[in-house]
Amino acid sequence: MNTIEVNKISKTYKTDKDAVKALDNISLSVNEKEIFGLIGPDGAGKTTLFRILTTLLLADEGDASVDGADVKKDYKKIRESVGYMPGKFSLYQDLTVEENLHFFATIFKTTVQENYDLIKDIYTQIEPFKTRRAGKLSGGMKQKLALCCALIHKPTVLFLDEPTTGVDPVSRKEFWEMLKSLQKQGITIMVSTPYMDEANLCDRIAFIQTGKILSVDTPQNIIQNFSKKLFAVKGKDMYKILLKLRDFPDVQTSYAFGDYHHVTLKNDDEKESEIKKYLTTELPDEDITVKTIQPGIEDSFMEYLNKS
Amino acid sequence: MPTVQLLILPLAATYEMKNISLSVIDNDHSTYAQQLINKFTASGYFKLTDYSASYKEALHQVEKNNADIILQIPANFEKTLIRENKASLSLNVNAINGSTAGLAASYAGIIIKNFNAEIREKILQTPAANMQPVIDITYSNWYNPDLNYKKFMVPGILVMLLSLVGGFLAALNIVSEKEKGTIEQINVTPVKKTTFIISKIIPFWIIGMIIFTVGLIICKLVYNITPVGSYITLYAFAAIYMLAFLGFGLLISTYSDNQRQAMFVAFFFMLIFILLSGEFTPITSMPQWAQVVAKLNPLSYFVAVMRLVMLKGSSFTDVSSYFLTICGFGALFNTWAILNYRKTSG
Numbered sequence: 001m002n003t004i005e006v007n008k009i010s011k012t013y014k015t016d017k018d019a020v021k022a023l024d025n026i027s028l029s030v031n032e033k034e035i036f037g038l039i040g041p042d043g044a045g046k047t048t049l050f051r052i053l054t055t056l057l058l059a060d061e062g063d064a065s066v067d068g069a070d071v072k073k074d075y076k077k078i079r080e081s082v083g084y085m086p087g088k089f090s091l092y093q094d095l096t097v098e099e100n101l102h103f104f105a106t107i108f109k110t111t112v113q114e115n116y117d118l119i120k121d122i123y124t125q126i127e128p129f130k131t132r133r134a135g136k137l138s139g140g141m142k143q144k145l146a147l148c149c150a151l152i153h154k155p156t157v158l159f160l161d162e163p164t165t166g167v168d169p170v171s172r173k174e175f176w177e178m179l180k181s182l183q184k185q186g187i188t189i190m191v192s193t194p195y196m197d198e199a200n201l202c203d204r205i206a207f208i209q210t211g212k213i214l215s216v217d218t219p220q221n222i223i224q225n226f227s228k229k230l231f232a233v234k235g236k237d238m239y240k241i242l243l244k245l246r247d248f249p250d251v252q253t254s255y256a257f258g259d260y261h262h263v264t265l266k267n268d269d270e271k272e273s274e275i276k277k278y279l280t281t282e283l284p285d286e287d288i289t290v291k292t293i294q295p296g297i298e299d300s301f302m303e304y305l306n307k308s
Numbered sequence: 309m310p311t312v313q314l315l316i317l318p319l320a321a322t323y324e325m326k327n328i329s330l331s332v333i334d335n336d337h338s339t340y341a342q343q344l345i346n347k348f349t350a351s352g353y354f355k356l357t358d359y360s361a362s363y364k365e366a367l368h369q370v371e372k373n374n375a376d377i378i379l380q381i382p383a384n385f386e387k388t389l390i391r392e393n394k395a396s397l398s399l400n401v402n403a404i405n406g407s408t409a410g411l412a413a414s415y416a417g418i419i420i421k422n423f424n425a426e427i428r429e430k431i432l433q434t435p436a437a438n439m440q441p442v443i444d445i446t447y448s449n450w451y452n453p454d455l456n457y458k459k460f461m462v463p464g465i466l467v468m469l470l471s472l473v474g475g476f477l478a479a480l481n482i483v484s485e486k487e488k489g490t491i492e493q494i495n496v497t498p499v500k501k502t503t504f505i506i507s508k509i510i511p512f513w514i515i516g517m518i519i520f521t522v523g524l525i526i527c528k529l530v531y532n533i534t535p536v537g538s539y540i541t542l543y544a545f546a547a548i549y550m551l552a553f554l555g556f557g558l559l560i561s562t563y564s565d566n567q568r569q570a571m572f573v574a575f576f577f578m579l580i581f582i583l584l585s586g587e588f589t590p591i592t593s594m595p596q597w598a599q600v601v602a603k604l605n606p607l608s609y610f611v612a613v614m615r616l617v618m619l620k621g622s623s624f625t626d627v628s629s630y631f632l633t634i635c636g637f638g639a640l641f642n643t644w645a646i647l648n649y650r651k652t653s654g
Contacts, residue, residue, distance in 0.1 A: 054496045057653050075652065076498060084496040090489035107497045149493070 003157055003188040004030035004053065009062035011048055011211075022048040023059070024211040030190055030204075035183055037202030038192035039301065045211040046192040047087060050161045053190070054084045067156050067188075080108070083150035087161040089142050093135030097126055097145055100134050101152060108153035118185065119148045122178055140171030147178065151187075158182065160191040164198065176201050196298040205297075207304050214304040219297055226295040226303060228252070229268050231275060232260035235286040244282050250274070255302060262299055310469040310519050314526050317468075318461045328412045330354040331366045331375035338386035340427065344397075347423050348379065353415045370402050377401050377412050389427065451536075451619045458531050463614035464587035466523040470546065471553050471607055472578065474516050478557025479574040481508055482649070483564045495651040505646050509554045516550040517543075527618075536621030542614070544624065548634050549610045555641030556606070562649040581607040606637045 011023040022045045030036040038046050051057035053066055055075040063070060069077040091100045101123075105112045116123075126144050129137065134145060143163055150158060160179075164172040176198065179189055191202070199205045200219045207214035207222075215222060233254075235241045242261055245254040250270060254263045263275065272290040279288045330348055334341050348354045357374055360366035369375040380398040382388075389395040399416055403409035485491040494504065524542070527533040535542060557574065564570035584591070584598055585607040591599055602608045609630045616622040624631070 055652055056492065056495055079496055079498045082496065084493070086489060086492045088489040088492075090491075090493045092490055093488070104493075104497070107494070107499055109498075 002029040003032045004028075004036070004064070004066050004190060006049070006053070006064045007062050009049070009052060009059045009064055011045075011052065011057070011059050021211050023052075025062070026208075026211070026213050027062075028206055028213060028216050030188060033183060033186055033188055034203040035179060035189045035191060035201070037199050037205040038190065038208055039194075039196065039199050039205050039297070040192075040208035041194055043210075044208045046208060047161055048211075049208075050084070050086075050159050050190075050192065054082060054159055055079060080153070081156050083153070083155035083158045085143075085146045085150045085158075085160045085163055087165065089134075089146060091134045091142075091146055091149055094133055096131050096133055097137070098130040100145060101148055104149040105152045110153050112152065115152055115154045118154055118182075119151050121181060122151075123148050125174075140167050140174075143167055143171070143175060144178075147175075151182070156186075156188065158187050158189045160189065162192055162194065164193060164195065172198070196296070196301060199297040207301055209305060214301075214307075222300045223295055223297065226300050228264040228303070230293050230295045230299060231263045231265070231272050231290055232257075232293045233263055233275065233279070233288065233290050234260050235279070235283070235288045237283075237286060240283060241279065241286060241288070244279060245275075248275070248278055250278075253302065253306060257298070260293075262293075262302075264303075310473060311522055311526060313469055314462070314465060314523055315530060317465045318458050318531065326353060327355045328353055328377060328408070328415070329357040329375045331358050331360055331369045331378045332356065333360050333363055333366050333378065333380045335383040336381050336385040340386040340389060341381045344381065344420070344423050345379075347419050348416070351415065351419055353412075366400075370400075375402070376408060377416060379416070459533055459619060460615065461587070462527055462531050462533055463618045464585070464611045466520070466527070467549075467585070467607060467610045467614055468582055468587060469523065470516055470520055470550065470610075471581065473519055474512060474550055474553040475557045475560075475578055476571070476574055477512050477515070478508070478554045479560040479564075479570045480567055481512075482558060482561035483567055483570045486564075487566055501646050501649055501651065505558060505642065505649060508558060509551065509642075512554050512557075513547075513550050516554070517546065520546045520550075533618065535618040537617035537623065541617050541622075541624045541627070545610060545613050545617075545627075545631065545634065548631065548638055549606065552606050552634055552638030552641055555638055555645055559641050559645040559648065562645055581605050584608065585611045587611050606634060609633050609637075 006026055006028045009023055009026045010021070013020045013022055024045075026045075026049065038049065040046055048057065052059050053064055053071060055071050055078050058072065063072065065071065066078050067081050069075075069081070071078060092103065095103060101112055105114075122144050126137075126141050126148070129141065134142065137145060147160075147163070150160075164175055167175065172195075179191065180201075183189060193199070202219060204216065204218050205222065206216040215225075217225070233241060233245065238256065238261065242254060242256055245251050245261060245263055250265050250267060252264045252266045254261055265275070272292055276288055276290045279286065279290075332345055332348075334345070345356070349356050354377075358366075358369055360369060360378075363378070363380060366375065366378045366380070370378065378398075378400040380400070382396065382398070385395050385397070397420065399413065399420075401409045401413050401416075482491070485494070520543070524535075524539070527535075556577075560570055560573050560577070564573060580601070583589075584594070584602045584605050586602065587607075591602045591608060594602065613622075613627050613630045616627055
């Protein structure tokens, strides 16, 4: 039995005029004690899936179970055994750090002392501020406190909805280290993020886009499955180059990607020299460099997007 | 804040009229006319603002808002009164403010009637011969002998304040958690809906009780109103009423999506409840449909009970039917709020 089982879940949000399909026939499963990443842009349906799995929202179709309990029938059991950290900071801002923690411990009929070992590593970082009101904490500390509160009842499954959005890079790194250590303590973690670089830190990831799952696999496999040779192109006027690349009949995809343009060709037998030859004849003054590179998660995501 | 309201509102909500501006058009200039005018000014209710030469001029004063009432004494008022034993006066009241107008007219009526009676005695030399059968009515005001409007208004205003605080605070509460998002975190916990609602009610209930106590102290110290009935009965009612009204507020809160919406809905109901509570105008004089609405208004019951207990000294058994009604409201609103509060959305 997998810890999280999602079977053909669909959810449509209806407004007066139109209906938005937030989740479209989604199926996936999460193994015990793994960090499962839900990767997708804003509006892909990540939060909707989280809300269904944490019994806050009813799906239109399909069924799902968390830790063996059905999200519809056994919702009470799920509420006792999962920890949920919503994307928006949702602790009581006018309670202090300590009060929030005690409050949530009491709600789950437990005490802070009882499960202190689980949150100790995280809580010690915010302990100097324990008499400060939660609303006055910095973004990173808020997330740490929220994580503590989500863990205080020793959940078996942890749902984290975009925990690192709006958090500085150092805190993000720390946060992921915490998740890794929680995983070692036997907690299954489902985390969503719009950051592709965080995908590598998950055991398995699912690409989600406009309510559909594009692919579910380990980050390594997903990168390996990248079917094309990938080239990186650099020059002086990047925008001009991008436009030229898109005019080149042999190019299949070309995207701006930081300092480089990532390019794939229709025919994988062609070499980087041919791109260079084409670009230097078209734009002689641009000082073009072209090299073959290893694809990353983001490249894979773009490829899946184009396929679907 | 409620304390200040309790101090200010009863003074503003007065039914007593003082300083009604009077404009006189005296076309007679006789002794009787002078006596009549003196009677008006001596009553304390009227303030003679001007003598006008003509009706037109007096009307102009009304237009300028300098006069509320015009007393017109016709020429030969005294002569006709003595000769024909009757005379006419004209009284014009500015009725923009209906209640001022009504009161001014009735005060003026009483003064003229008294004046009339005095004149009659003087003119008729032989009263025995002309004795008319007169029914003499003696009033006796029970429970509020000196018709002190404060005694009547203050208990009602206390109820209003309790309702305002309870209703609005509760209405804004759950919805503010919805806005802040904290409700998400609560909803994933195993907390029961009933527990959640009850835990929302208790703090406001305590606040309400404190306000009620402060209100009763103000009644005693400032307005010198001591309840004739027992404090226990009052508190029993306040306790159950607060519970009912908080339930109503929470019900609004569970239906609303944001604080503005909750505020407007609460405001809408609160206005209707207050105006139809019998606090300012008696329910029995309202149109039929309004009386039906008043029956569904928890405020009207508590206002009635407060007055019955504080002024009349009704015992708990006298008002137990009201108590049951308020209990009913409490059960209805709170159950409804619990049922309507969903931890899972569709």
